[in-house]
Amino acid sequence: MPLRTQVTGALAAGLLVAAATPAAFAADSDAADAAARPGDVVSSAPTAFHPLPGQWTNTRAWHITYRSTTAKGGPNVVSGTVIVPNDGRTGPRPLVTYAVGTVGMGDSCAPSAGFPYGTTIEATLINQIVQRGWAVAVTDYEGLGTPGDHTYTVGRAEGTAVLDAARAAQRLGIPGVSAESPVGIMGYSQGGQASSWAAELHKSYAPELKVKGTATGGVPADLMAVARSNNGGVGSGLIFMAAAGQEAAFPELKLDTYLNPAGKALVDYFKSHCVAVDSTVGSFKKITDLTVKNPLEQADWQSRLNASHLGTVAPDAPVYLYHGTVDELIPYGVGEGLRDDWCGRGASVSWHSLPLLGHIGGVTVGALPAADWLADQFAGRPSADNC
Secondary structure (H helix, E strand, O other): OEOOOOOOOHHHHHOOHHHHOOOHHHHOOOOOOOOOOOOOEEEEEEEOOOOOOOOOOOEEEEEEEEEEEOOOOOEEEEEEEEEEEOOOOOOOOOEEEEEOOEOEOOHHHOHHHHHHHOOOOOHHHHHHHHOOOOEEEEEOOOOOOOOOOOOOOOHHHHHHHHHHHHHHHHHOOOOOOOOOOEEEEEEEOHHHHHHHHHHHHHHHHOOOOEEEEEEEEOOOOOHHHHHHHHOOOOOHHHHHHHHHHHHHHOHHHOHHHHEOHHHHHHHHHHOOOEHHHHHHHOOOOOHHHHEOOOHHHOHHHHHHHHOOOOOOOOOOOOEEEEEEOOOOOOOHHHHHHHHHHHHHOOOOEEEEEEOOOOHHHHHHHHHHHHHHHHHHHHOOOOOOOOO
16 A cells, blocks of 8 residues: 655656666576575665665665565565665664555566665655664565566565565675574555564564564555445555556456456556556546456455455564554554454554554654664563553
């Protein structure tokens, strides 16, 4: 789900994505290599991190491609960025694996494409984390900046990409970033889904990571409920972006067979554009306006969407969960439901309701307290569980 903040020049910067993606990727992208492990670095190249155009930061950064795992359990390669304060520190420092909110489905929208030019949405929030002296790994997610379509809203694929970004950062050989680094997971909106999935998958998928906590907000924990809420509303385009993302992971869903010509044109448009435009073009459309048959009424679609449902596994590290009470894109009740599910399964949850805040207000107001909470976890202070 989106952070609908529009960053001037983002589309122009996206045209330079090829410069941000090392040519080495093409020569070494065989994710089927039997000796490879999820989190292994395929390629790395120095890049730059600018929160805003022309804004300097005292950091070092690398664009990476790394091995991960698809929603079906197969191997893939994902791109991302690792950012480290250039402060001379050599001992283990905290590492945050950061999941961004919706940026779009075109490769030019990938966070790594915009970092060198100061046009990546959420870069200012990421900079606040870096300024604490923490290293940050930012995944581009599957199919965003690498071959194939972006598996937008496919929870398992997002969660593995987030965890493997942390592994890749630890394997780059950066002083102070190693297997001994305490790890935090952070994200909001689509990033809230991805970070929450990473929290649920940690114990089974990447137990060696020393995860101290997950700060996650505006979480689309129930995709069916989110789709019902957005049908015909300001966020209606997200339904079709999500449908395209699900089909990218599960081609057998055959999305095209459900779309009318207008629906096919809209989905094709989404696949090559970014959220600043998509959120306008896709607004106030009903599913029935763009389909010959509603895929959400079909058992196979329902099964795949429900497979991304969060709350079925208790995260094994504490969670800071927050949600705006008047969120216009992801209903507040969805956030409450995730809290109840995790609490019911025995998770340690610090729940924070954000009165009178919508979706964008939730991230802008909630980001600092969430990072403060992560700092407490890195410092070994107990989390305030208010289940």
